[in-house]
Amino acid sequence: MSLIEPFAGLRPAPGRAADIAAPPYDVMNAAEARRMVEGRPWSFLHISRPEVDLPEGIDPYSPTVYAKAQENLQTMLAEGVLIRDSAPCYYVYRLTMGTHQQTGLVASASVAAYDADRIKKHEFTRPVKEDDRVRQIEALNAQTGPVFLVYRATAAIDDVLAAISATAAEVDVTAADGVRHELWTISDAAQIAQLTAAFDALEALYVADGHHRSAAASRVAAARRAANPVEATAHQGFLAVIFPHDQMQILDYNRVIKDLHGMTVDGLMNHLSVAFAIEGSATPVKPARPTEFGMYLAGHWYRLTLDPARIPHDDPVARLDVSLLQDNVIAPLFGIHDPRRDDRIDFIGGIRGLEALVKRVDSGEMAVAFALHPTGMSDLMAVADAGEVMPPKSTWFEPKLADGLVSLVLD
Template sequence: MSLIQPFAGLRPAPGRAAEVAAPPYDVMNAAEARRMVEGRPWSFLHISRPEVDLPEGTDPYAPAVYARARENLERMLAEGLLLRDPAPRYYVYRLTMGAHRQIGLVASASVAAYDAERIKKHEFTRPVKEDDRVRQIEALNAQTGPVFLVYRATPAIDDLLTEVGATPAEVDLTAADGVRHELWTLADTARIAHLTAAFEALDALYIADGHHRAAAASRVAAARRASGTASGDGFLSVIFPHDQMQILDYNRVVRDLHGLDVDAFMNRLSVAFAIEGSPVPVRPEKPAEFGMYLAGHWYRLTLDPGRIPHDDPVARLDVSLLQDNLIGPILGIKDPRRDERIDFVGGIRGLEGLVKRVDAGEMAVAFSLYPTGMRDLMAVADAGEVMPPKSTWFEPKLADGLVSHILD
């Protein structure tokens, strides 16, 4: 199988996309999902978060949840809200968030390429999350949440996507968060062949977001091959050029100072960091620079350059530098994946999200970070390494429901 293939997508009927489209299933909690479906009987959340239609407190991994997802999908099909395209094709998808724009391709990415690490990972996955996606795919016989992939920008692909994006979109909607979603179908056989060949010429694709969805697709495909069912060898993906990605900061808040008072903590910091008070909130302007909010005051921390291991793609990341020089040795948090004393705040919430949690007494100290670069992510993946937890926060988010992938 080629790196990518066209597929016959399942999509909202003409004029119904705004009723169907929903945020990704994993960016809200159950209570938020319930509020989002109020007055929206055709929201895709009824498929991606079907517990919204079951009693509050329902275990989201209960068999009844996956059964309800299937029922809701069948209802939307029966009512004509979702229609399947008659033949395989690609789709062009553009996101606009304020002044930021990115345009990519919706395609079926090769499970074999993922298994062979030609589609590269940079995160660990959790079994419970993988199992959830496997059950969802099997219940629906479809992939409804796209894996967010990235390719190294290349004119053979970029120019064609830009050309398509200059024409009127088939779907054009602005979501409640202000993000504009546009979608074009690409059924022309010559263009399809051009894109398939252009992607096949690439060395690799990179997972930006959706590691659990990709891993689940691989497991489903392996199970179906073992049972003699020749389906499920591709997974739903949206693929963007690396130079159009917008990665926001992913900041940290810590519950206490690990037994230190403020003066002792600051003294410990001064061993590895230059510390400068700031009258305004600190948004770091370069790597190895951090903002810190402590006891009602902002500080700018600059790490001693001699502590930066430039030849190690993981250890040189800002999230690693903060962990290895401050959060671990000073605050005593050795495993940020599991330690409940630390939490993570996406940059979309702004620096005020950090101040709020410290001023409320919930947390003792907050740190703002310079965003991880796309080239850093690809360098980690190319090295076969894994990034620390909560290293990247991509914006804008893809919508669920605009295109789904039925497993033939």
């Protein structure tokens, strides 16, 4: 199988994209999802978060929820709100958020390449979330949440996508958060072959976001191969949107901690001074470079600059800012050794701004906040190339892909 293949996408009928497009299923809680579907009977959240149509408090992993997703999908198909293309295509997908713009390709990415680590991962997955996506795929017989992949930018791909997206878009929707989503169909056989060959020439693709979705797709494919080894169908690929690495926008992923672990404010400052140069700031500190951190403590902002001797430059994971903060501050000073499971720490995406850190501390809910410089795309790829795993909550990608604009049916 090629690294990517075209597929006959399941898409909104003409004029319906604005009614259907929805944020990714995992960026809101149940109450927020219920509010989002008010007055929107065709929102894709009725498929991706079907508990919105069931009694409040229902277990989101109940078989009833997956059955409701399948029922809602069938209703949208029967009403002609969703329709399927008649032949395999690629799709160009452009996201615009303020002055930032990124243009990628919607394709079926090879499960075989994923299993062979030619599509590289950088995060652990949680079994409960993987199981959820497996049940969703099986209930719908479709993959509806795209995996966000990245390729090393190359003119052989970038120039084709730029030329196609220079024409008028078939779908042009601006979401409630102000992000613009545009889509173009590539049905020309020569262009499809050109893009397939250009991607096949790449050494690797990288999972930026969607580790649970890609892992679930691999599990579904393996189960279906075992049940019918001779059948070669669309379940051998997974729904992906693939962007060039130099167009990515990674925001900071900041930390807040509930208590000072028995330390006084002065005691914490003394401990920090062993590893950091500390400078007070009259304004919020948004780190301008790696190894620089902002800290909000007791109503004041500080700039912390790590001693260069503490940076392990030859280790792609240990040299990340999220690792440096964890290894020099969060674990030794606060006793938080497993940030995945310790409820004394929380994480705030940079899209919420530094004011979100101030609010959590000033409210008394948290005792201290740390602002980080965003992880670089080159750092993510270096970790994946080394076969390593990034610490939890290392990257926050913006803008987010929409659900519902293109889905992959498993024939």
